[in-house]
Amino acid sequence: MLREIEVALGDRSYPILIGEGLLESRCEPLRELAEGRQVAIVTNPTVAALYLGPLRAQVETVAAGLIDVQLPDGEEYKTWESLNRIFDALLEARFDRRSLVIALGGGVIGDMAGFAAAVYQRGIDFVQVPTTLLAQVDSSVGGKTAVNHPAGKNMIGAFHQPRLVLADVGSLRSLPPREIAAGLAEMLKHGAIADPAYLESLERDMASLVACEPAAMIAAVARSCEIKSAVVAADEREGGLRAILNFGHTFGHAIEAGLGYGQWLHGEAVGAGMVMAAELSVRLDLLGASGRDRLLAAIAAAGLPVAGPDWPVARYLELMQVDKKAEQGVPKFVLLEDLGRAVVRRAPEAEVAASIAAHIG
Amino acid sequence: MLREIEVALGDRSYPILIGEGLLESRCEPLRELAEGRQVAIVTNPTVAALYLGPLRAQVETVAAGLIDVQLPDGEEYKTWESLNRIFDALLEARFDRRSLVIALGGGVIGDMAGFAAAVYQRGIDFVQVPTTLLAQVDSSVGGKTAVNHPAGKNMIGAFHQPRLVLADVGSLRSLPPREIAAGLAEMLKHGAIADPAYLESLERDMASLVACEPAAMIAAVARSCEIKSAVVAADEREGGLRAILNFGHTFGHAIEAGLGYGQWLHGEAVGAGMVMAAELSVRLDLLGASGRDRLLAAIAAAGLPVAGPDWPVARYLELMQVDKKAEQGVPKFVLLEDLGRAVVRRAPEAEVAASIAAHIG
Numbered sequence: 001m002l003r004e005i006e007v008a009l010g011d012r013s014y015p016i017l018i019g020e021g022l023l024e025s026r027c028e029p030l031r032e033l034a035e036g037r038q039v040a041i042v043t044n045p046t047v048a049a050l051y052l053g054p055l056r057a058q059v060e061t062v063a064a065g066l067i068d069v070q071l072p073d074g075e076e077y078k079t080w081e082s083l084n085r086i087f088d089a090l091l092e093a094r095f096d097r098r099s100l101v102i103a104l105g106g107g108v109i110g111d112m113a114g115f116a117a118a119v120y121q122r123g124i125d126f127v128q129v130p131t132t133l134l135a136q137v138d139s140s141v142g143g144k145t146a147v148n149h150p151a152g153k154n155m156i157g158a159f160h161q162p163r164l165v166l167a168d169v170g171s172l173r174s175l176p177p178r179e180i181a182a183g184l185a186e187m188l189k190h191g192a193i194a195d196p197a198y199l200e201s202l203e204r205d206m207a208s209l210v211a212c213e214p215a216a217m218i219a220a221v222a223r224s225c226e227i228k229s230a231v232v233a234a235d236e237r238e239g240g241l242r243a244i245l246n247f248g249h250t251f252g253h254a255i256e257a258g259l260g261y262g263q264w265l266h267g268e269a270v271g272a273g274m275v276m277a278a279e280l281s282v283r284l285d286l287l288g289a290s291g292r293d294r295l296l297a298a299i300a301a302a303g304l305p306v307a308g309p310d311w312p313v314a315r316y317l318e319l320m321q322v323d324k325k326a327e328q329g330v331p332k333f334v335l336l337e338d339l340g341r342a343v344v345r346r347a348p349e350a351e352v353a354a355s356i357a358a359h360i361g
Numbered sequence: 362m363l364r365e366i367e368v369a370l371g372d373r374s375y376p377i378l379i380g381e382g383l384l385e386s387r388c389e390p391l392r393e394l395a396e397g398r399q400v401a402i403v404t405n406p407t408v409a410a411l412y413l414g415p416l417r418a419q420v421e422t423v424a425a426g427l428i429d430v431q432l433p434d435g436e437e438y439k440t441w442e443s444l445n446r447i448f449d450a451l452l453e454a455r456f457d458r459r460s461l462v463i464a465l466g467g468g469v470i471g472d473m474a475g476f477a478a479a480v481y482q483r484g485i486d487f488v489q490v491p492t493t494l495l496a497q498v499d500s501s502v503g504g505k506t507a508v509n510h511p512a513g514k515n516m517i518g519a520f521h522q523p524r525l526v527l528a529d530v531g532s533l534r535s536l537p538p539r540e541i542a543a544g545l546a547e548m549l550k551h552g553a554i555a556d557p558a559y560l561e562s563l564e565r566d567m568a569s570l571v572a573c574e575p576a577a578m579i580a581a582v583a584r585s586c587e588i589k590s591a592v593v594a595a596d597e598r599e600g601g602l603r604a605i606l607n608f609g610h611t612f613g614h615a616i617e618a619g620l621g622y623g624q625w626l627h628g629e630a631v632g633a634g635m636v637m638a639a640e641l642s643v644r645l646d647l648l649g650a651s652g653r654d655r656l657l658a659a660i661a662a663a664g665l666p667v668a669g670p671d672w673p674v675a676r677y678l679e680l681m682q683v684d685k686k687a688e689q690g691v692p693k694f695v696l697l698e699d700l701g702r703a704v705v706r707r708a709p710e711a712e713v714a715a716s717i718a719a720h721i722g
Binding site: 080084087088091092094115118119120121122123144146149151152154155156157158159237321 | 441445448449452453455476479480481482483484505507510512513515516517518519520598682
């Protein structure tokens with residue numbers, strides 16, 4: 001089974017191929033892109049041990065040159081210093097503006113390799129080969145690339161669309177269960193904001209998805225990519241609609257920032273964040289209590305936290321002030337009008353505080 | 362006299378206003394852009410002493426917040442570290458995605474402030490207020506932003522169009538003569554590649570331009586901006602035509618890289634580079650010897666060097682290999698078919714070498 005989703009962005013459109021064993025078999029779209037070009041595979045040592053060999057073998061017979069750049073693993077290395085190691089390698093190998101960067105790894109590698117491609121000689125092509133579930137359903141769709149700054153996550157970055165995404169669900173079986181759960185958080189989010197039928201299918205297939213069964217996983221990854229692609233195509237640069245993809249993220253980013261990056265996985269913070277956002281939706285009379293409870297149960301079934309760290313509410317509020325979705329210091333929230341339908345609006349601070357207090361500890 | 366040139370780039374179109382005294386008088390288009398937003402003026406101490414006060418006074422009554430960031434002066438500071446000082450200041454002041462950056466200064470300030478705006482929270486608006494002639498006719502048109510890397514100039518950057526450019530020719534009178542000459546180099550380039558009548562007017566008015574007489578300068582800056590705008594509008598991301606703006610630059614960048622940045626001004630290197638490129642055009646039977654001689658005389662009349670540093674030719678060739686206009690290691694050259702008409706093509710290394718040898722020392 002091979003699914004292909006087209007992300008429709010005019011002359012920046014690109015396909016996402018989703019299947020099992022893509023990394024080991026010959027992938028013609030990838031080989032066509034690499035043909036005659038200098039190619040750099042950016043990855044980390046953990047992923048390299050598993051997949052760098054097969055990917056190199058596919059590319060090296062057609063590329064004009066092939067290097068790999070291995071960066072240390074983890075969100076705490078999503079920095080300018082790591083980015084500079086990519087630039088150093090590209091420049092040392094005299095890569096020109098026709099070169100191609102392939103990001104092989106999770107969201108951290110994709111964000112850094114994508115941002116490096118966005119700004120190397122003012123922009124070169126790149127391909128995403130996401131090997132984590134989170135990256136397959138989230139960070140590989142939409143062209144958001146970035147590095148962190150000590151003052152905030154993803155503060156420095158660019159919109160830069162890949163030319164091709166290869167999502168091999170076979171690579172998910174090597175992941176620890178926490179990382180599968182973190183990906184499921186974003187998939188639940190897609191259902192919650194845009195597609196009640198998809199949310200139901202996730203609830204129904206949750207055991208198969210937690211076990212990474214290929215058929216269920218390919219179908220769900222494809223549906224998540226379709227939903228995210230449709231939102232991104234309608235609003236490439238986050239003018240409006242795309243904001244709904246931040247459901248759970250205003251709270252989630254506060255958790256990540258407060259803990260220091262790398263303590264909770266992004267998807268885990270989003271899991272607890274979605275519970276808080278659903279709570280806020282209930283308190284503002286947008287969503288029924290049963291909708292909140294159903295979402296909370298699905299988040300728990302995926303193996304995700306349903307409560308944030310036990311901090312004073314004031315600490316959450318302070319952390320949310322610097323979130324980049326804030327405008328002039330007043331945060332906006334993505335809320336649910338129903339399961340499957342999202343809206344963006346400001347909320348009274350008292351209700352925000354109460355929603356946090358109800359789901360910590 | 363106030364001239365307005367529109368750079369036509371669809372939804373990224375913007376106006377360039379060219380006049381005398383724009384910084385001191387009330388500029389409504391600038392105030393409209395700054396209205397209700399957080400604004401950061403990025404400049405250097407030299408320029409700040411002259412123009413920061415008047416610019417602040419214009420903006421601060423309408424902006425929601427106003428900070429300035431003063432960076433050290435000079436190409437050697439066009440680095441990631443300087444860029445990071447902008448990010449630190451924006452983050453400390455909690456600037457959000459609706460914020461506005463104003464670049465007040467020469468090309469180095471414009472490139473850094475523009476690149477900071479391109480990647481801060483994945484892109485915010487910016488305004489260019491170029492205070493050098495080079496910046497007014499060159500770097501403020503076209504959206505190219507960048508910082509340097511130890512391995513090469515402008516290796517890390519982005520295409521990011523300003524929302525408005527304010528070119529006050531009054532600010533040119535505080536410049537040293539070398540910097541006026543450096544700007545005239547790019548203006549001669551515009552004539553040489555695209556407009557024989559403009560080239561003639563520059564030859565005729567050279568004494569007035571060297572003396573920064575406002576009427577002559579406004580007319581010439583406007584014509585240069587028109588030519589560059591037309592080329593950029595036809596080829597925003599340097600797919601083809603825009604390459605002609607690199608006339609003199611393949612040689613010029615080699616000179617800059619070999620000397621270390623900041624020894625010669627960019628325009629000085631382009632001056633000598635244009636002589637070499639004209640020589641190569643003659644050797645390839647594209648341009649008559651009289652065309653080369655006329656261009657050389659105009660470059661000399663502007664006060665620019667007409668020969669490169671006295672290095673072995675092999676050193677030039679080596680330095681040109683890493684130039685970013687090279688594809689797969691084979692440099693392309695912008696050549697003249699006639700004064701006012703440019704073409705891009707590869708050239709035999711022997712002719713390149715002979716063209717360099719004829720104009721060094």
